[in-house]
Amino acid sequence: MIHWEAHACLPLHPDADFAPIDRLHAAGVNYVSINIGMDMNPLSQVMSVIGGFRRTIAARPDRYLLASSVDDIECAAASGRLAIGFDLEGAMPLLEQPAMVALYRDLGVRQVHFAYNRNNSVAGGCHDDEQGLTELGRRMVAAVNAAGVLMDCSHTGRRSSLDIMATSSKPVIFSHSNPLALVEHGRNVTDEQIRACAATGGVVCVSGVSGFLGTRTPTAADVARHAAHVASLVGVEHAGIGLDISFHQRELDDTPPGNFDATWWWPKSAGYDRAISPMTYTPIETWRTLAAELARTGMSGDEAELVMGGNMLRVAREVWR
Numbered sequence: 001m002i003h004w005e006a007h008a009c010l011p012l013h014p015d016a017d018f019a020p021i022d023r024l025h026a027a028g029v030n031y032v033s034i035n036i037g038m039d040m041n042p043l044s045q046v047m048s049v050i051g052g053f054r055r056t057i058a059a060r061p062d063r064y065l066l067a068s069s070v071d072d073i074e075c076a077a078a079s080g081r082l083a084i085g086f087d088l089e090g091a092m093p094l095l096e097q098p099a100m101v102a103l104y105r106d107l108g109v110r111q112v113h114f115a116y117n118r119n120n121s122v123a124g125g126c127h128d129d130e131q132g133l134t135e136l137g138r139r140m141v142a143a144v145n146a147a148g149v150l151m152d153c154s155h156t157g158r159r160s161s162l163d164i165m166a167t168s169s170k171p172v173i174f175s176h177s178n179p180l181a182l183v184e185h186g187r188n189v190t191d192e193q194i195r196a197c198a199a200t201g202g203v204v205c206v207s208g209v210s211g212f213l214g215t216r217t218p219t220a221a222d223v224a225r226h227a228a229h230v231a232s233l234v235g236v237e238h239a240g241i242g243l244d245i246s247f248h249q250r251e252l253d254d255t256p257p258g259n260f261d262a263t264w265w266w267p268k269s270a271g272y273d274r275a276i277s278p279m280t281y282t283p284i285e286t287w288r289t290l291a292a293e294l295a296r297t298g299m300s301g302d303e304a305e306l307v308m309g310g311n312m313l314r315v316a317r318e319v320w321r
């Protein structure tokens, strides 16, 4: 079975070390979506990151495969390699040009969401005033559908996410979002959003981030509990995993150039005060024990495999091209 990690973060630096990605692979992951930029990252940074990551992947064809199809993922798994795709967190690097979506796809981007916590000209962010999907946003959804890229609603505001899911002609995912019913946090998603996602045929992938799981030291059991909530609400075929582990590398500075203000993108008022509640991540080894923890919530072995990858494989098979 294919194990699908819907979101992981390396330093946004062309020289990022892929060793943590190798550890994910060793823990059983077959496909990982790696972030290549967010709304706060200028195009100069996003492009150099894509260039650097593509170079690293191309240099190790024995180890990695930049996937553009589900067949690629299955082929990589059969030959002991890790399949990789890129994801973009926010529409600002699309420069208000729907045609940019297909360009990013050609560079390896397989999943896109439109707003990173804050509002922009395309959609609303989850830590900003409520804003619906704009007219440009509607054209962007059509461009994402046409390009065969996964439409993702993590970090997006509630109204915009519901608009996107009503507009999209293809299944929509949340690549790393947890149920609000279990933990009150602005980044978490309501049962209404989860139901809307399932209605598109999509998947809600739950994260392993402390603040969103409501614990200081997140474990595989916490991740399983959140996935089980999604499964009980809308069916096991709509739950997935996107642990969202950020692998910092001290020697690489990936701070966005210019007037970057972290407290704008991660407002203290929304629970991002590091002094009070630092964000920690569930360990990579979560992937080794997740099947057992999902079983403990009452899932069968086959159902656990759907959550760990089968569901995202189904959606990608329908969306990617």
Ligand SMILES: [Zn+2]
Pocket (backbone or CB within 6 Å): 089, 154, 155, 176, 244
């Ligand atoms: Zn994120």
